[in-house]
Amino acid sequence: MRINKNHVAFTFIALATVACAVSLPGPKTPTQGPSSTSPVFTPTVFSSPSFQDGGNSAVLLEDVDLVQLYHFANPGIVTIWTFVDLGPPHSESTPSGQGSGFVFDLEGHIVTNQHVIADAEKIEVDFPSGHRAWAFVVGTDPDSDLAVLKVELPVEELHPLPLGDSDTVQVGEFVVAIGNPFGLSGTMTVGIVSAVGRTLESERQAPTGGQFTAGAIIQTDAAINPGNSGGPLLNLRGQVIGVNRAIRTENFTATGDPTSSGVGFAVPVNIVKRVVPSIIEKGSYEYPYLGISSISGDSVNLIILEDLGLPANARGAYVTCVTPGGPAEEAGIIGASECIETVLQPGGDLIIAIEGVRVIEFNDLLTYLILQTEPGIEVTLTILRDGEEVEIPVTIGARP
Numbered sequence: 449m450r451i452n453k454n455h456v457a458f459t460f461i462a463l464a465t466v467a468c469a470v471s472l473p474g475p476k477t478p479t480q481g482p483s484s485t486s487p488v489f490t491p492t493v494f495s496s497p498s499f500q501d502g503g504n505s506a507v508l509l510e511d512v513d514l515v516q517l518y519h520f521a522n523p524g525i526v527t528i529w530t531f532v533d534l535g536p537p538h539s540e541s542t543p544s545g546q547g548s549g550f551v552f553d554l555e556g557h558i559v560t561n562q563h564v565i566a567d568a569e570k571i572e573v574d575f576p577s578g579h580r581a582w583a584f585v586v587g588t589d590p591d592s593d594l595a596v597l598k599v600e601l602p603v604e605e606l607h608p609l610p611l612g613d614s615d616t617v618q619v620g621e622f623v624v625a626i627g628n629p630f631g632l633s634g635t636m637t638v639g640i641v642s643a644v645g646r647t648l649e650s651e652r653q654a655p656t657g658g659q660f661t662a663g664a665i666i667q668t669d670a671a672i673n674p675g676n677s678g679g680p681l682l683n684l685r686g687q688v689i690g691v692n693r694a695i696r697t698e699n700f701t702a703t704g705d706p707t708s709s710g711v712g713f714a715v716p717v718n719i720v721k722r723v724v725p726s727i728i729e730k731g732s733y734e735y736p737y738l739g740i741s742s743i744s745g746d747s748v749n750l751i752i753l754e755d756l757g758l759p760a761n762a763r764g765a766y767v768t769c770v771t772p773g774g775p776a777e778e779a780g781i782i783g784a785s786e787c788i789e790t791v792l793q794p795g796g797d798l799i800i801a802i803e804g805v806r807v808i809e810f811n812d813l814l815t816y817l818i819l820q821t822e823p824g825i826e827v828t829l830t831i832l833r834d835g836e837e838v839e840i841p842v843t844i845g846a847r848p
């Protein structure tokens with residue numbers, strides 16, 4: 449079997465992510481590749497106690513006044529315009545791209561996607577109140593595709609969104625997205641959580657080729673379209689549970705813009721809680737790193753398991769290769785082949801647990817690594833090697 453290598457902390461997946469930062473009608477401007485053009489979304493904020501009051505359990509749609517939810521959330525949603533001087537005949541006043549974002553705190557920090565503001569020379573942030581402000585970039589994190597902007601506005605104009613807990617998000621839970629699709633600010637859509645624990649390519653290339661992988665991604669069927677990127681995915685309590693990042697679609701408008709096919713992806717808010725404060729404090733965030741590559745659970749079938757010499761009921765993250773000098777190699781984890789190999793080979797370790805938590809597929813390992821660990825700590829990996837379970841301690845590194 450020929451494999452498509454995604455050299456991240458450890459991944460191999462093929463996801464077609466389609467545009468997010470879109471150009472408005474006007475002179476055609478250069479567009480970025482698929483990984484830098486994901487759908488755009490905008491966050492919201494609720495002032496009603498019925499929305500903010502505690503609990504992590506899912507709320508029924510019939511118990512929520514969506515009109516009230518919208519009025520609670522919308523003041524915290526912003527539209528983002530980016531400008532690049534392309535020279536004549538292009539007008540300096542014509543935006544080169546657009547996206548969404550949400551107010552993070554009363555100091556004027558705005559959260560959006562990194563790809564929304566990439567390469568921008570000027571960034572304008574528009575608020576539902578009518579206020580407009582220039583923003584500067586505090587920092588970005590290409591691994592999670594997050595960026596933090598800052599605007600200078602009076603505190604009374606800032607309406608931070610409450611943050612939820614993405615670890616408690618359940619498949620089938622109703623969610624809401626409010627954003628700026630196709631330049632239509634304040635657009636609200638409703639859907640459900642379709643899946644959790646998905647993976648997407650990050651915006652950063654790994655040292656040995658391919659892309660690092662972003663994990664713990666939330667999948668939703670709430671309509672997300674170009675212009676929604678960077679806005680939040682909200683639960684029915686009005687809490688942000690994710691930042692909308694990308695869509696997978698084969699549907700396009702007459703002008704070539706991608707449109708929703710009901711498969712959208714959002715960065716989980718628990719990653720936002722880790723990354724954004726670090727960006728505000730020091731301008732960057734260090735991602736936990738093992739230094740292995742693996743294959744997506746969706747790519748595994750009985751023929752592959754037989755070729756790898758694994759039992760039909762095998763579950764875990766199969767190590768296709770280990771990065772030279774990385775934490776996994778130093779700990780003695782065995783990969784099936786060198787990382788330059790493009791054909792799946794037998795002989796690699798099968799990681800079946802991390803710190804006693806069962807790993808069903810690679811996505812589980814990546815999700816635990818990103819949300820539960822940090823560089824410098826030691827974890828115990830349980831692996832299946834030559835039919836026997838072995839426990840191996842590994843010191844987590846930082847993505848190079």
